[in-house]
Amino acid sequence: MKRNILAGLIISLSILVASPATGESGDNSEYLLLKNGNIIPVTSDNIPSGDILIKGNKIIKIGKSLTAPEGAKIIDLDGKYAMPGIVDSHSHTAIEADVSEISVYLTPEVHIKDVIDDEDMSILYALSGGVTTIHTMIGSSNPVGGTNIVLKLRWGKSADELIFKEAPETIKWALGENPKQSTFPTREDKYPTTRMGVEASIRALFEKAKDYKAEWAQYRDAKKKGLDPIPPRKDYGMEVMSDVLDGKIWIRCHAYQSEEMLSVAKLCKEYGVKLGAFEHGPEGYRIANELAEMGVPVSGFVDAWSYKWEAYFTMPHHLAYLMKRGVLVAINSDSDVKMRRLFIDAARLMRFGGLTENEALRTITINPAIILGVEKYIGSLETGKQADIAIFTRHPLDPFTRVEMTIVDGQVVFDRVQYHADLQKLADEEKKAEESKKEKKQENKKKPEKPVKSEVI
Amino acid sequence: MKKLSIILLAVFLVTINLLPIYASGKNEPILIKNATIYPITSEKITGSDLLIENGKIINIGKDLKADGARIIDATGLNLYPGLIDGFSKLGMVEMWAIAATTDTTEVGRMNPELKTTWALNPFSVHIRTGRITGITTAIVGSSGSLFPGIASLIKLDGWTTDEMTVNDEFASILIFPVTPRDKKPELNDKKVQEIKDIFKEVKRYAELKKLAAAGKSDFIKTYPKYDALIPVVEGKRPLIIEVSTARDIEKAIAFAEEMKPMKVILYDCVQGYRVADKIAKSGLPVMLADMFGGFMSVQPYEPDEAYDAQWTNPAALAKAGVKFCFTSGGVASAAKDMPYFAARAVAFGLDHDTALKAMTINTAEILGIADRVGSIEIGKDADIILVEGDPLDVRSVVKYMFIDGREIDLKDNVWDQFYDKWNTRPKN
Numbered sequence: 001m002k003r004n005i006l007a008g009l010i011i012s013l014s015i016l017v018a019s020p021a022t023g024e025s026g027d028n029s030e031y032l033l034l035k036n037g038n039i040i041p042v043t044s045d046n047i048p049s050g051d052i053l054i055k056g057n058k059i060i061k062i063g064k065s066l067t068a069p070e071g072a073k074i075i076d077l078d079g080k081y082a083m084p085g086i087v088d089s090h091s092h093t094a095i096e097a098d099v100s101e102i103s104v105y106l107t108p109e110v111h112i113k114d115v116i117d118d119e120d121m122s123i124l125y126a127l128s129g130g131v132t133t134i135h136t137m138i139g140s141s142n143p144v145g146g147t148n149i150v151l152k153l154r155w156g157k158s159a160d161e162l163i164f165k166e167a168p169e170t171i172k173w174a175l176g177e178n179p180k181q182s183t184f185p186t187r188e189d190k191y192p193t194t195r196m197g198v199e200a201s202i203r204a205l206f207e208k209a210k211d212y213k214a215e216w217a218q219y220r221d222a223k224k225k226g227l228d229p230i231p232p233r234k235d236y237g238m239e240v241m242s243d244v245l246d247g248k249i250w251i252r253c254h255a256y257q258s259e260e261m262l263s264v265a266k267l268c269k270e271y272g273v274k275l276g277a278f279e280h281g282p283e284g285y286r287i288a289n290e291l292a293e294m295g296v297p298v299s300g301f302v303d304a305w306s307y308k309w310e311a312y313f314t315m316p317h318h319l320a321y322l323m324k325r326g327v328l329v330a331i332n333s334d335s336d337v338k339m340r341r342l343f344i345d346a347a348r349l350m351r352f353g354g355l356t357e358n359e360a361l362r363t364i365t366i367n368p369a370i371i372l373g374v375e376k377y378i379g380s381l382e383t384g385k386q387a388d389i390a391i392f393t394r395h396p397l398d399p400f401t402r403v404e405m406t407i408v409d410g411q412v413v414f415d416r417v418q419y420h421a422d423l424q425k426l427a428d429e430e431k432k433a434e435e436s437k438k439e440k441k442q443e444n445k446k447k448p449e450k451p452v453k454s455e456v457i
Numbered sequence: 458m459k460k461l462s463i464i465l466l467a468v469f470l471v472t473i474n475l476l477p478i479y480a481s482g483k484n485e486p487i488l489i490k491n492a493t494i495y496p497i498t499s500e501k502i503t504g505s506d507l508l509i510e511n512g513k514i515i516n517i518g519k520d521l522k523a524d525g526a527r528i529i530d531a532t533g534l535n536l537y538p539g540l541i542d543g544f545s546k547l548g549m550v551e552m553w554a555i556a557a558t559t560d561t562t563e564v565g566r567m568n569p570e571l572k573t574t575w576a577l578n579p580f581s582v583h584i585r586t587g588r589i590t591g592i593t594t595a596i597v598g599s600s601g602s603l604f605p606g607i608a609s610l611i612k613l614d615g616w617t618t619d620e621m622t623v624n625d626e627f628a629s630i631l632i633f634p635v636t637p638r639d640k641k642p643e644l645n646d647k648k649v650q651e652i653k654d655i656f657k658e659v660k661r662y663a664e665l666k667k668l669a670a671a672g673k674s675d676f677i678k679t680y681p682k683y684d685a686l687i688p689v690v691e692g693k694r695p696l697i698i699e700v701s702t703a704r705d706i707e708k709a710i711a712f713a714e715e716m717k718p719m720k721v722i723l724y725d726c727v728q729g730y731r732v733a734d735k736i737a738k739s740g741l742p743v744m745l746a747d748m749f750g751g752f753m754s755v756q757p758y759e760p761d762e763a764y765d766a767q768w769t770n771p772a773a774l775a776k777a778g779v780k781f782c783f784t785s786g787g788v789a790s791a792a793k794d795m796p797y798f799a800a801r802a803v804a805f806g807l808d809h810d811t812a813l814k815a816m817t818i819n820t821a822e823i824l825g826i827a828d829r830v831g832s833i834e835i836g837k838d839a840d841i842i843l844v845e846g847d848p849l850d851v852r853s854v855v856k857y858m859f860i861d862g863r864e865i866d867l868k869d870n871v872w873d874q875f876y877d878k879w880n881t882r883p884k885n
Contacts (some may be wrong), residue, residue: 123759124764125764175548175665178663183554285875289882289884306582307553308550308553308554309552309555311552314875315873315875316872317875317876325884336758337749337750340756340764341801344851347851348852350851350852351853399797399803399804399847399850399851399852400803400809402804416765419764420763
């Protein structure tokens with residue numbers, strides 16, 4: 001209940017801060033000018049003391065001494081740092097509790113978009129860490145787990161409105177300890193329990209999907225010829241897998257061991273499907289040359305390690321190492337809590353692997369945007385891109401920085417000062433309500449007690 | 458059976474193949490030249506030298522000379538005392554998913570006699586990766602419920618557990634009963650009373666033992682669990698009380714008051730900011746736990762807390778006058794992150810000096826070891842780090858480390874070994 005009150009309050013106030021973007025002609029309230037900031041566009045040179053002009057949900061100009069039309073909203077950044085909203089390419093945020101369908105091992109028919117929780121406070125907390133777009137994924141219990149969803153954190157909007165509609169669809173795969181149930185045992189008799197079984201199950205599913213496609217092609221062919229064939233039975237999982245075979249759905253494959261990654265990358269090549277990225281891939285550095293050649297990206301952690309056997313043979317340098325060998329890399333959180341400090345993880349890559357500031361920032365902005373296939377819309381501050389901006393007190397890679405404000409689609413959805421004011425107001429109101437409750441109770445006590453009649457119902 | 462053999466193989470590989478060959482430096486006189494020294498207990502000194510002999514700091518000043526000493530040019534480097542991790546699991550766990558490598562938690566609630574040194578692995582990979590950000594001293598404690606055991610104080614260098622250990626009976630641990638959010642606090646009083654009763658029994662047991670020893674009473678059977686708690690009731694060994702919420706902290710304060718002369722240190726206190734004045738008034742010191750949280754942790758701790766409560770907590774405690782320090786908390790594989798917890802606290806209002814003290818001298822004072830570690834002073838242990846930059850900055854690199862005057866090979870860790878090896882693979 002409290003969660004809802006707080007959510008509602010913050011939503012209402014954020015709307016007050018940033019007026020609605022649907023201005024009529026002549027009304028310039030859809031313009032927002034961010035002035036006097038240190039602008040870090042990521043894909044181009046930094047602009048010290050620059051401005052960003054936003055119209056509606058888009059950036060329309062970046063530069064020095066910009067002017068806004070009369071009636072535009074102006075926010076003075078006062079030397080603060082503005083960078084593109086952070087993109088988290090692997091999370092399980094903003095969903096109802098169940099993340100994996102563990103009853104069976106191949107579940108392409110399962111969709112995470114069916115369980116989006118638009119009131120999840122983790123959305124607000126993600127915004128408090130400058131994150132504006134997330135890839136919310138199925139868990140890793142099954143070799144083929146189901147389809148994922150890309151969400152734009154338009155806090156306060158409905159589940160459907162959170163969906164990043166321009167993003168290509170993705171499907172979660174998983175290899176290694178999780179699907180073979182060695183770390184999280186589900187059922188003793190559940191297949192697979194070996195890495196061989198994992199790969200065999202994926203291969204079998206591909207063959208099944210090929211047959212399914214052929215069956216439907218045959219049926220359509222016959223119909224075209226004017227025959228009256230019996231349609232094949234519809235299979236929702238196979239519908240998804242058909243789209244995977246057609247390259248419409250990108251595979252996002254949870255994997256830790258390098259050799260396993262390599263064999264699955266080869267498998268994907270064999271079936272001509274799009275392998276969007278390996279997830280985590282802490283051993284990916286061992287096949288950096290091969291991944292670079294095949295053009296397969298890695299979305300991973302920086303220095304989470306040694307929590308299980310397959311997470312042991314890694315190093316915090318692994319993403320930087322991959323990047324230097326030509327692999328597209330992004331840092332992901334896989335966690336509501338870690339998501340809020342991805343910028344610290346990015347800074348670690350300067351220490352571990354010697355990335356430059358710009359290279360480090362790419363791993364949490366434009367690179368994950370490319371991996372998600374949405375780099376045309378987000379991931380950098382550029383004219384024409386969607387206005388998703390994180391405002392930091394200091395340079396985002398400075399150890400003492402923090403997020404002060406987050407803008408999504410040109411709307412201020414997180415403002416630290418406002419947030420604390422709202423929270424205080426809420427606490428005060430609650431205290432007042434409690435006190436008046438107590439007073440009433442005491443008053444009631446003072447009144448002479450009436451004899452209570454027992455009622456028989 | 459198959460799984461067991463895999464695990465055994467894993468353990469075999471870990472112990473035989475992967476662990477870095479241990480190499481501790483010689484104990485020679487070392488003269489560090491031209492460093493910027495941050496003594497912590499006094500103002501910083503630029504362009505200063507520091508002389509180490511027999512494991513101690515024996516001189517600090519400009520243009521020092523020492524015949525036969527090894528010279529280290531520290532131009533451009535900042536010199537700090539080694540950092541102290543007030544509560545860790547270093548050496549107790551390699552991989553939590555593999556039970557064979559995990560020794561943090563025993564079965565049962567009443568285990569006050571368990572010593573962490575019995576399980577401590579001096580060759581743990583995490584001791585080596587934990588060192589790279591500057592940690593030289595750590596408390597190692599077990600986890601569990603009620604009385605999980607006795608924490609030890611170790612230096613992160615030594616060929617054997619004994620060589621690492623400064624004190625293997627350093628502090629006892631008590632996990633304070635948790636009052637569920639939706640329950641009335643009184644519900645937990647029973648559980649607190651249970652602890653009080655245990656200590657009452659321990660006192661009685663101690664008295665009877667004394668009488669028996671003096672021949673004034675019958676023979677008393679030895680009860681190791683109570684023996685382990687006698688120094689605690691007598692105030693000779695500190696009791697670390699793990700407690701998190703404001704409502705429980707208040708109870709722990711009252712408990713400590715009643716148990717005097719018991720020496721109590723509060724651990725975690727994630728909601729300390731809500732009762733900061735009360736903690737300050739009690740005079741109890743606080744050791745803060747992990748501030749990043751693993752995958753499973755929930756932040757904020759409770760739904761009506763601010764998103765940044767955990768990060769503003771240290772500043773609030775400092776403002777109220779509470780003596781506190783940082784620790785790495787429960788994650789051995791992320792012990793190196795402790796300085797970055799301090800950096801978050803600075804980003805959310807704590808002053809930089811206090812943050813640094815809360816990893817050095819304040820920690821030493823809280824633990825009662827300030828005569829040996831926690832600052833750069835003549836006569837103290839030569840636990841020293843030379844840093845390129847600020848130790849609170851994730852981008853900084855600790856270039857040199859000395860523990861008891863011995864140089865530590867900071868490259869002696871699996872990460873650097875993997876990195877160096879794979880950098881030799883030809884590129885495409």
